[in-house]
Each structure stands twice: as C-alpha cells, then as structure tokens.
Amino acid sequence: MGSRMVDLRERRLEAAAKEASPAIHCVELTKRYGSTLALAGLTMTVPRGEVFGFLGPNGAGKTTAVKLLLGLVPATSGEGWVLGQRLGDVDARQRIGYLPELFRYQPWLSGREVMALHCRLARLPRSVWSEEIAAALSLVGLEERADDRIRTYSKGMQQRLGLGVALLGAPELVFLDEPTSALDPVGRHQVRQIIYRLRERGTTVFLNSHMLTELEMVCDRVAMVDRGRVIATGTLDQLLSGNACRIRVSGLDLGQRRSLARFGDLDDDGEAITVRGLGPERVPELVAEIVGMGGRVYAVEPRHQSLEDRFLELLREG
Ligand SMILES: Nc1ncnc2c1ncn2[C@@H]1O[C@H](COP(=O)(O)OP(=O)(O)O)[C@@H](O)[C@H]1O
Numbered sequence: 001m002g003s004r005m006v007d008l009r010e011r012r013l014e015a016a017a018k019e020a021s022p023a024i025h026c027v028e029l030t031k032r033y034g035s036t037l038a039l040a041g042l043t044m045t046v047p048r049g050e051v052f053g054f055l056g057p058n059g060a061g062k063t064t065a066v067k068l069l070l071g072l073v074p075a076t077s078g079e080g081w082v083l084g085q086r087l088g089d090v091d092a093r094q095r096i097g098y099l100p101e102l103f104r105y106q107p108w109l110s111g112r113e114v115m116a117l118h119c120r121l122a123r124l125p126r127s128v129w130s131e132e133i134a135a136a137l138s139l140v141g142l143e144e145r146a147d148d149r150i151r152t153y154s155k156g157m158q159q160r161l162g163l164g165v166a167l168l169g170a171p172e173l174v175f176l177d178e179p180t181s182a183l184d185p186v187g188r189h190q191v192r193q194i195i196y197r198l199r200e201r202g203t204t205v206f207l208n209s210h211m212l213t214e215l216e217m218v219c220d221r222v223a224m225v226d227r228g229r230v231i232a233t234g235t236l237d238q239l240l241s242g243n244a245c246r247i248r249v250s251g252l253d254l255g256q257r258r259s260l261a262r263f264g265d266l267d268d269d270g271e272a273i274t275v276r277g278l279g280p281e282r283v284p285e286l287v288a289e290i291v292g293m294g295g296r297v298y299a300v301e302p303r304h305q306s307l308e309d310r311f312l313e314l315l316r317e318g
C-alpha cells in the first residue's frame with residue numbers, strides 16, 4: 001500500500017516535471033556535413049503553447065535544426081530535449097507532428113488513405129482513426145477531395161494534406177517546415193487560420209520559413225538564423241524596435257512642420273509627415289500639437305518596421 005502511494009506520487013511528480021519542461025530546449029546543437037557547417041551551435045528554449053518562428057534565408061540551417069530536434073539526424077555535438085525528453089526519444093516523438101519541407105505522397109493513394117497510413121505509422125489505436133482523419137481533413141479543408149487520388153491534387157492541396165497528416169493524433173508540438181511555400185495567397189491565409197486554431201488548443205508550433213511576412217502575422221516569438229547561427233531572437237515587439245507614425249496633414253507652414261521634430265525624426269514628403277521613434281502613447285499628444293497649430297489631420301497611421309527590413313539590418317550589422 002505504502003509503496004503504491006510513493007509510486008503514484010513519483011508518477012505525479014514526473015508528470016508535473018514533464019508539464020513544466022519547455023517544448024524545446026537545446027544547447028549548442030551543431031551539425032556538420034563534411035566541411036559544411038549546417039548548424040553552428042543552436043541554443044534556444046521554446047516554451048509550451050508558443051508559435052515560434054524560425055526565420056532565415058535558404059541554406060541557413062532551418063531544416064537541419066528541425067531534423068536534429070526530431071531526432072531524424074544525429075547532432076555532431078550539443079544536446080537537446082523536446083517535450084522533456086532527450087532528442088530522438090520515441091515516446092516524445094509520438095507526441096510530435098511534422099510537416100517536412102519536401103515530401104511526396106504515393107500518387108495512387110487517396111488523401112484519406114494517406115492519412116490512414118500515417119495513423120498506423122503513428123501507432124494511433126485503430127478505433128480513433130476515422131475520427132482523427134475526419135478532424136484533420138476538416139481542419140485543412142480537404143473533406144470533399146478526401147477520396148480522390150493524390151495524383152489529381154494540386155500542389156497546394158498536397159501541402160494542405162501534409163499539414164493534415166502532421167496534425168493527426170493531436171500532437172503537443174508541431175514542426176512545420178515551410179508550410180506555405182507551395183501555396184497561393186488563399187492557401188497561405190488558410191494555413192494561418194489553422195495555426196491560430198492550433199494556438200487556441202495550446203499546441204506548440206515551430207514554424208520554419210524564409211518568408212518574413214508569413215511569420216510576422218502568426219508568431220509569438222521569432223529566431224532569426226543566418227549561416228547556421230541565430231543572429232537575433234525575441235518577440236516581434238522586441239525585434240522591431242522602431243515605432244513610427246505617419247500623419248497626413250495640411251494647413252501647417254514649413255516652420256510648424258519642422259517644429260514637430262521634438263517628437264522624433266521627421267520624414268516630410270509634403271503630403272504626410274512620418275515621425276520615427278515615437279511610442280504609441282505619444283500619438284495623441286502629437287495630434288493635439290498639430291491641431292493646436294491650426295493643422296488639419298486626415299489620417300494617422302502607425303508604422304512598424306517590417307521584419308524583413310530588420311532582418312536585412314541585422315545581416316548588415318553582422
Ligand atoms: N544531407 C546533407 N548533406 C550535406 N549538406 C547538407 C545536407 N543537408 C543540408 N546540408 C547543407 O546544410 C546547410 C543548411 O541546409 P538546410 O538546413 O537545408 O537550410 P534551410 O532549411 O535553412 O534552407 C546548407 O548549406 C545545405 O547545403
């Protein structure tokens with residue numbers, strides 16, 4: 001009786017430790033392919049429930065990082081944990097979904113058959129297959145084409161199928177490697193909606209992309225990678241420091257326009273004045289100042305430095 005209680009307590013502690021462990025934690029993960037340094041000491045922590053963006057140009061090491069984290073490829077050095085388990089742990093891998101960057105499904109199978117195959121590979125109990133498949137098909141909007149053969153699918157549909165496959169079994173952590181690369185704007189919008197829904201469910205999403213605008217909209221935090229190294233990481237607000245405000249205004253003379261420089265750096269194109277380095281909390285004061293001088297305000301637009309500009313800036317600094 002006593003030992004049973006200890007056992008239970010230990011198991012509960014173990015479960016709590018698992019809960020508390022971050023979704024991903026790695027220290028100095030490095031991968032060499034011959035003379036190519038594909039990943040040069042990746043150290044990062046991704047808390048549970050985050051949509052984490054891994055951003056960098058082609059060849060930066062994004063796919064390599066994902067393969068190491070999944071345990072598909074051994075690290076040259078360094079160590080890591082996913083869902084509280086060492087890289088490559090089979091139990092953890094069953095709780096992880098993966099959309100590879102390059103994949104081709106058997107063209108002679110139907111979408112539903114591909115999903116059933118992956119239910120089997122994921123060792124999901126057969127009793128839940130049809131429910132899991134229906135949920136995944138609905139999430140990626142493929143219900144109506146589920147019984148058509150893959151060879152009749154467009155590239156975008158195949159990518160959505162891949163996304164559906166990655167979500168079978170409600171994984172706690174999902175790696176999506178360039179999930180929108182084959183998609184048109186509508187398809188990209190759909191993928192974003194799916195990611196929003198995953199976030200609502202509390203699923204951790206690790207999203208590889210070289211498309212900055214894609215990450216900007218969905219990610220809580222972003223790491224920027226270049227040539228195997230993380231060059232910056234943080235929330236978008238932290239990374240995109242430069243706040244600005246663009247005001248369309250008339251009725252001010254040149255001197256009055258210039259006097260606004262006390263709010264920040266001015267960029268005046270005659271029609272609109274852009275004030276850089278101005279926190280949102282000072283916008284009402286700026287507008288009041290303009291109106292007080294007799295100016296007429298037609299529009300006040302917040303400006304954010306784009307992730308793209310920031311990335312290029314960091315590359316230049318590096
Ligand atoms: N299996 C491999 N063998 C040799 N070199 C590889 C292999 N996989 C990736 N690389 C090299 O590692 C670097 C990073 O590649 P990758 O991780 O695919 O970058 P990304 O996904 O950011 O485009 C590249 O220089 C690539 O050529």
Ligand SMILES: [Mg+2]
Pocket residue numbers: 059062063064101177
């Ligand atoms: Mg890649």
